[in-house]
Amino acid sequence: MNIERQHVQRYEDLFVHRHDIWAQQTRSGQYILRREPVTERLIVAHLRGRVTCGWYALDSDSTCRWAAVDADSRTGLQDLQRLWAFLKAREVPSYIEGSRRGGHLWVFFEPLAARPVRRLMGALVELAEVGPVELFPKQDRLTSPERVGSLMRGPLGVHQEAGRAFGFLEPETLRLVGLDSLSQLDYICSFERLPAARVAELLADLMDELRRKGRDLGRELVERPPPTSPPNGGLIAEIKSRIGDIYDFIGQYVPLDERGRGPCPFHPPDRHPSFAVNREGGYWVDFHEVNSRTGRYVGGDAIEFYRRLRGLDHRGAVRELAERLGMRPARPPGSGALRSPACGGSPTRRSSGLASPSARQTAADSG
Numbered sequence: 001m002n003i004e005r006q007h008v009q010r011y012e013d014l015f016v017h018r019h020d021i022w023a024q025q026t027r028s029g030q031y032i033l034r035r036e037p038v039t040e041r042l043i044v045a046h047l048r049g050r051v052t053c054g055w056y057a058l059d060s061d062s063t064c065r066w067a068a069v070d071a072d073s074r075t076g077l078q079d080l081q082r083l084w085a086f087l088k089a090r091e092v093p094s095y096i097e098g099s100r101r102g103g104h105l106w107v108f109f110e111p112l113a114a115r116p117v118r119r120l121m122g123a124l125v126e127l128a129e130v131g132p133v134e135l136f137p138k139q140d141r142l143t144s145p146e147r148v149g150s151l152m153r154g155p156l157g158v159h160q161e162a163g164r165a166f167g168f169l170e171p172e173t174l175r176l177v178g179l180d181s182l183s184q185l186d187y188i189c190s191f192e193r194l195p196a197a198r199v200a201e202l203l204a205d206l207m208d209e210l211r212r213k214g215r216d217l218g219r220e221l222v223e224r225p226p227p228t229s230p231p232n233g234g235l236i237a238e239i240k241s242r243i244g245d246i247y248d249f250i251g252q253y254v255p256l257d258e259r260g261r262g263p264c265p266f267h268p269p270d271r272h273p274s275f276a277v278n279r280e281g282g283y284w285v286d287f288h289e290v291n292s293r294t295g296r297y298v299g300g301d302a303i304e305f306y307r308r309l310r311g312l313d314h315r316g317a318v319r320e321l322a323e324r325l326g327m328r329p330a331r332p333p334g335s336g337a338l339r340s341p342a343c344g345g346s347p348t349r350r351s352s353g354l355a356s357p358s359a360r361q362t363a364a365d366s367g
């Protein structure tokens with residue numbers, strides 16, 4: 001078989017995310033961790049059936065570039081076919097590979113933190129209501145350098161226990177794509193990857209959809225608020241209580257639609273609404289930025305929103321908000337602090353002198 005360089009490169013680009021280790025499948029189907037680099041030669045040996053490699057899902061920075069749904073039940077392939085159709089309707093390209101007992105459905109990404117990828121895939125699987133499946137990567141993060149996480153048998157390799165290779169299938173007919181390995185390699189060259197912006201957009205939609213089903217997906221994706229030290233706890237609770245509805249508060253600065261979506265104030269110009277407020281949950285999410293350490297999107301409560309908007313540290317934001325909300329003696333005239341608003345109504349709406357003209361318009365329209 002004449003494997004071309006472009007095939008090998010494409011294969012590597014799709015399936016091999018972690019390059020410093022791989023796993024070798026033994027005759028009994030077990031995997032042995034190999035602490036040696038993944039080379040083009042190794043990939044060719046895998047594709048020629050001389051060795052069977054497993055590729056680790058997560059790199060040491062807990063990012064990934066694919067997710068795989070493993071369906072082992074008797075109806076596994078039919079389940080994956082339904083999932084494929086469900087994903088297609090949402091413009092998520094996916095690819096079905098046969099396996100010994102059922103199949104695997106693959107989705108490819110621009111390298112991205114595993115947490116959002118897993119939440120996205122988990123939510124889609126949940127909504128598609130497919131039978132028992134297993135999702136890879138299995139971990140959100142590698143918690144220590146010794147951990148290697150989960151792996152998948154490299155597609156197009158020989159399953160050592162079964163003694164044969166399983167290829168990609170036509171999703172409509174579940175028949176093997178082409179008759180030889182070369183057609184399989186040509187097929188993977190057509191695979192599409194989901195850009196990070198599309199992942200964000202899908203997550204924002206799903207956050208909305210699952211909220212109606214009583215699941216708070218956003219909470220699992222967003223940064224947690226910084227721990228509050230006891231002497232500040234009461235003050236922060238008081239600020240939040242005076243701010244009241246986070247949707248109204250942020251609505252002063254961001255033109256939010258009825259779902260709480262709007263252009264991100266931190267990454268202008270934002271043509272896709274990549275910013276979302278969860279009114280019931282009392283938090284916001286900016287889908288532009290993932291914290292590389294935690295794999296969570298930037299976001300938080302009303303105070304964190306104000307802090308970022310004003311470029312302050314947490315203490316500074318708390319102090320300024322307390323002043324604006326009339327909770328502390330105002331600074332001397334000219335310092336910019338505003339007077340205490342009259343009781344009742346929405347104090348922040350009136351006290352905010354920071355809203356942009358368009359945001360003020362929104363606040364006025366909704367008021």
Ligand SMILES: [Zn+2]
Pocket residue numbers: 264265266267274275286287288289
């Ligand atoms: Zn943003």
